[in-house]
Each structure stands twice: as structure tokens, then as C-alpha cells.
Amino acid sequence: MxxxxxxxxxxxxxxxxxxxxxxxxxxxxxxxxxxxxxxxxxxxxxxxxxxxxxxxxxxxxxxxxxxxxxxxxxxxxxxxxxxxxxxxxxxxxxxxxxxxxxxxxxxxxxxxxxxxxxxxxxxxxxxxxxxxxxxxxxxxxxxxxxxxxxxxxxxxxxxxxxxxxxxxxxxxxxxxxxxxxxxxxxxxxxxxxxxxxxxxxxxxxxxxxxxxxxxxxxxxxxxxxxxxxxxxxxxxxxxxxxxxGQSAEPDQRTDSQAEEIIQVQTDSLQEAHDGSFTSEPILVRFEDIELPIGPGAIIGLAGAPTGPSALIEALTGIAKKTPWNIVRKGAPVKYRSPSAAARAGVGYISGDRANRGILATLPIVDNLMASRRIVERRAVARSEEIERSASLLRALKIRAGSLWDLPSTLSGGTQQKLLVARWLTLKPKLLVLEEPTRGVDIRTKREIYALIRKLAAQGTAVVWWSTEYVELVELCDTVLAFDLSGRPTGVLQRADLNETNLANATGMAA
Incomplete structure (x- = not known):
């Protein structure tokens, strides 16, 4: 031209x-x-x-x-x-x-x-x-x-x-x-x-x-x-x-990579969960909709943001009032705050990277260790965190000049990997993800998928909200669908999961 x-x-x-x-x-x-x-x-x-x-x-x-x-x-x-x-x-x-x-x-x-x-x-x-x-x-x-x-x-x-x-x-x-x-x-x-x-x-x-x-x-x-x-x-x-320079096909190395990442320094983790969330399944209810969330399940949320956001806020202690009933062993489960939910074994990765995720004024090492410090009720960094963080960066193939660099030196997709990395060695009982692959490339998506599958295989229950139906179809065992007003319309099981059924259940084009 x-x-x-x-x-x-x-x-x-x-x-x-x-x-x-x-x-x-x-x-x-x-x-x-x-x-x-x-x-x-x-x-x-x-x-x-x-x-x-x-x-x-x-x-x-x-x-x-x-x-x-x-x-x-x-x-x-x-x-x-x-x-x-x-x-x-x-x-x-x-x-x-x-x-x-x-x-x-x-x-x-x-x-x-x-x-x-x-x-x-x-x-x-x-x-x-x-x-x-x-x-x-x-x-x-x-x-x-x-x-x-x-x-x-x-x-x-x-x-x-x-x-x-x-x-x-x-x-x-x-x-x-x-x-x-x-x-x-x-x-x-x-x-x-x-x-x-x-x-x-x-x-x-x-x-x-x-x-x-x-x-x-x-x-x-x-x-x-x-x-x-x-x-x-x-x-x-x-x-x-x-x-x-990407690969559209699943990388055969991602499974072993996921295993390596999740095993990084886990032996040194002190038992910090307060026991209020055990491996027992929980049940979420809204009027006549009932959804069990058991260990190892990957549950998808589909539809306009209002409905999934309300359930996510109820699960993670953000909402003060909620129409959702969350029950375990017949008793209601409610957290006073996100930090209380984290100590009970509930992890949360926000899709709002800038405002609810990355700590922009703190270095990479603090971003990686943020969830662990909340769970362990610590504010002061310990020397072993440096080794643990360096191991995570190597395993996740994150290229950073230094652990003390700010997250702004990394691309948006790489920052998203930092948010996922916060929870990997904690092995939460429940991990709630809100648009976790927003703005990331094909290779990084595959890496995140492999990490989540590995966590689920080890017993973590996963709740995953995505506006990409193809993602929900690929990853999830069950999907809870919401209509345009935010009301749940039904639960789709694995055999019924496809983009057309999701579009019909949510009133939104695939």
C-alpha cells in the first residue's frame, strides 16, 4: 500500500x-x-x-x-x-x-x-x-x-x-x-x-x-x-x-506442566483453612432451581452478567444479601467477607483484572503470594516466598525481569496467569472463576484449562462463568443457565451441552 x-x-x-x-x-x-x-x-x-x-x-x-x-x-x-x-x-x-x-x-x-x-x-x-x-x-x-x-x-x-x-x-x-x-x-x-x-x-x-x-x-x-x-x-x-507462534491444538506437555505447578512447594503449606468448608458437596438453590457442587466438579455459568454475578458474589462472601440459598449438610453457608471465604477454602479469580485482581502498586512477588497471606493471616513476607514465587514463574513460563517488577511490566494475558497462580499451591476446596480467559491468547487459554482440570482432578470444585459458550462446552460437566433478566432457567448436563442449547437456555446468541 x-x-x-x-x-x-x-x-x-x-x-x-x-x-x-x-x-x-x-x-x-x-x-x-x-x-x-x-x-x-x-x-x-x-x-x-x-x-x-x-x-x-x-x-x-x-x-x-x-x-x-x-x-x-x-x-x-x-x-x-x-x-x-x-x-x-x-x-x-x-x-x-x-x-x-x-x-x-x-x-x-x-x-x-x-x-x-x-x-x-x-x-x-x-x-x-x-x-x-x-x-x-x-x-x-x-x-x-x-x-x-x-x-x-x-x-x-x-x-x-x-x-x-x-x-x-x-x-x-x-x-x-x-x-x-x-x-x-x-x-x-x-x-x-x-x-x-x-x-x-x-x-x-x-x-x-x-x-x-x-x-x-x-x-x-x-x-x-x-x-x-x-x-x-x-x-x-x-x-x-x-x-x-501459537498452537490451536492441546499441548501434550500442559498436563505435566499443570502437575508441576500445583506441586510447587505445597509441602510447606501450613493447614490454614478454618474447616467451615469441607470436601462435602454444597447445594445452591434459587426457587425451584437446585444445583449440587461436589468435589472435582467443573460447573459452568452461562448468560447475561446479572445472574452469574449474583451467584458468584454469594459464593465468595462479596454479597451482603442474596436470593441464593447455599447449604452444606442441611446448614446454611454464608461468609462475612471474601477474606473469610478464602480462609474457609473458597478461592476467587475476578474477571475485573484492574480493579478486583492485580495489585498494581505491589511487585509480582506480592501479587503471587496475596491469597496465601490472607489465608494464613500474615501481612509480612517470608523469605521462602521468594523461592516459591520464582518456581511458579518458571513453571508458568512467565518472563519477568524480576520478582520485584510491577505487574504493569507484563502483558494483560500474563497478568491473568498471575491471578490463577495465586491459588494453585493453596488447593482450594472451591475455586470460583469469573471470565478467567478474558483477553488471553490461545496458548494461555490452553494452559489455564489444563491447570483448572488438574485442580479439579485433585478434588477442587470449580465454578466457571464465561460468555464464550465454546469454552463452557469444552470444560464443564454441568452448566447453570440464566436468562437476560438474570434469573436461572435450568441446568444442562454434559450430554446436553452444546452452543445451540446454551443459546436457547439463555436467550443469547452463541
Missing amino acids: AQQQALLHARSIVKSFGPTSVLKGFDLSIRAGEVHAFLGGNGAGKSTFIKIISGQHERDGGTLEFNGQELGGSSVSPVDSGAIAVVNQELALLPHLSVAENIAMPRLHRAMRTYSERTSKAIAVEALSLIDPHFAKTSVGRLVGDLTLHERQLVEIARSLGSGARLLLLDEPTANLTASETARLFAVLRRLKTESNLAVLFVSHRMREIRQIADVCTIIRDGKTAVDRVALDDITDREIVDFM
Whole structure:
């Protein structure tokens, strides 16, 4: 493609963080009026490149042009001027402001207007209605800090869609959306592409979505361009996976790797569980729905976020009040707090990596040992934690400069592996996972699957919520389905588990 045809043209982009080289001469060009899939494994450099385009990072070398003008130096950022809008993998909303303020403020600031609550609400309703009309009408006055991760994702996308930008940078925008919301988002992108000549750089690990929305793809591998502007019609899924350096097939080594990880330093673990949660099955009830959760079972939750979230909060001690009855041996089970649940043997991995998962200001070693310290009621680090953490990093194949580096030095997918690693050597009685593979590549998904299967084989009961039906079908013995209002509709057993039945049970497209 000739340079003058590109809305955005990047050549030989270089970026390092200390001794770690992330981008090593990367090239990419985007035309107006196209959806451009940007593909690569976790840690390949995708999010770093997006942050360079949006002005969050400065490049160390190479040239970057937008609409024929060199970016950087004293030039006005296209993000500041409104020409580029971005949805980062870790959302960038202001929790102390309302939904309306978060959506409207950037536009009002650029226009140098006096703030108007009425105008802001109108802007927010119009933008949100593109994806979720009901949410638009009911939530513009709510504080962003009170929203779920799913709801915050809608706000972030709506803010970008309503910005009037010429280029949208979407980093895993559908990771927390339902299938129907994803379909509406794609319909909006197609319309804006046609009517406004909008360009979209779209990052996703979901191959089905990439095929649905993208025209061309560029693949990054180890900080370099592996594939440059290939039409999606001209490349197979297998070829994409190979160029990414991934494997779509189960790795024969993952089972032994899982065994190694779970055995890391387990002999030194002092018995810390308080005994209120034993290996006895528990029973969860909601009206006429009854679901046993026994040792070694992998139970899936399917449907819109409201229903699964309510059950997860009841199981993990987050909810103060809940419509769910949780019973063991005929007696009710209720935890005062998540820490009390953890000491009783209940592990929890949140899908909200930024706000309920990663401890951003603490080093990697503290992130790995956080759950153990809660269970053992310790605040002070012990010397053996260093050895244990180093063993976990080796076993999980996490490349970190040091145990004392911050998690921000790792890719989003690698940070997700840290959250899983917290619970591996504790062998919880129950492990509750909320979208645990959000934003992770094929290889990392397979590694997480193998770890969870191994924990289940050793007696841990697993509750797994995912918006990816194919994931639930592959992993689960039983799935509890919820309708769009959040009410449970029924329990699907292994023989009945397929994407069509899940779609029918939840009212959501597969």
C-alpha cells in the first residue's frame, strides 16, 4: 500500500521498557473505511503499540504518521484533538464521575463549553443507545465506580463511538460483552465504516469475531511484523495461529506442566483453612432451581452478567444479601467477607483484572503470594516466598525481569496467569472463576484449562462463568443457565451441552 493512502502509517517502531525490548521495528498501516484486525499472542506488543498511537507511551524509534502528519514532538495529539479514540484493555474511566460525565466530558472539553448536566445526559443516552438502549435510559446518572465491569465496558465503548473520531483503537472491546451486545457493536462499526469512512484497529483473540467484523489483518510476533495487511479471506485460522507462534491444538506437555505447578512447594503449606468448608458437596438453590457442587466438579455459568454475578458474589462472601440459598449438610453457608471465604477454602479469580485482581502498586512477588497471606493471616513476607514465587514463574513460563517488577511490566494475558497462580499451591476446596480467559491468547487459554482440570482432578470444585459458550462446552460437566433478566432457567448436563442449547437456555446468541 502506498504511504499516501494510509490514514495511519507506522514504520520501524521501536519501544523498550528498561532492558526489555517490546517492539523491534514494527510496521503497520491502516486505511480509512476499514476494520483492521491486529493479532498476536500475549506479550507480542499489541497493547504497547496502541498506547504509542494514542500518546500514552513515547516510541523509542521509527516514524508514525496520521493523516499525512508526523506524530510526536510538539504536534497536537490526535487523541486530544478528537481524531483518534481508544478503548484500552484496562478501562480508563473516572469512577467518581457519572456515566453521563464520563461519556460527554471529552467532547465538551474540546468545544470549550460550560458543563451542562442536561446536555451531558443527552449525549450519553445517544451514545449508549447504539449498543444497549435499556442501559442508556437507566444508568446515565449512576457513578461509574458503582458499575460492574460489564457495564463499564459499555460506557467506555459508547464514549469512543460517540466521539466523532476518524480512527478507533479497540483493544479487546468485546471481552466483557454479551453476544447480543457484540452483534450491536459490530453493526454500529459497519455503519460508521460505510457512512463516515471510519477506520478501526480491532484487537481480539476470538477468531469467530475477527471473521465477522474485520476486512484485513496484521499479525505481530515478538515485536515484529509477521503478516502485513492480508485480507481475512486470503488467510486461514490455522495460518493465523501459526504466524502468531501459537498452537490451536492441546499441548501434550500442559498436563505435566499443570502437575508441576500445583506441586510447587505445597509441602510447606501450613493447614490454614478454618474447616467451615469441607470436601462435602454444597447445594445452591434459587426457587425451584437446585444445583449440587461436589468435589472435582467443573460447573459452568452461562448468560447475561446479572445472574452469574449474583451467584458468584454469594459464593465468595462479596454479597451482603442474596436470593441464593447455599447449604452444606442441611446448614446454611454464608461468609462475612471474601477474606473469610478464602480462609474457609473458597478461592476467587475476578474477571475485573484492574480493579478486583492485580495489585498494581505491589511487585509480582506480592501479587503471587496475596491469597496465601490472607489465608494464613500474615501481612509480612517470608523469605521462602521468594523461592516459591520464582518456581511458579518458571513453571508458568512467565518472563519477568524480576520478582520485584510491577505487574504493569507484563502483558494483560500474563497478568491473568498471575491471578490463577495465586491459588494453585493453596488447593482450594472451591475455586470460583469469573471470565478467567478474558483477553488471553490461545496458548494461555490452553494452559489455564489444563491447570483448572488438574485442580479439579485433585478434588477442587470449580465454578466457571464465561460468555464464550465454546469454552463452557469444552470444560464443564454441568452448566447453570440464566436468562437476560438474570434469573436461572435450568441446568444442562454434559450430554446436553452444546452452543445451540446454551443459546436457547439463555436467550443469547452463541
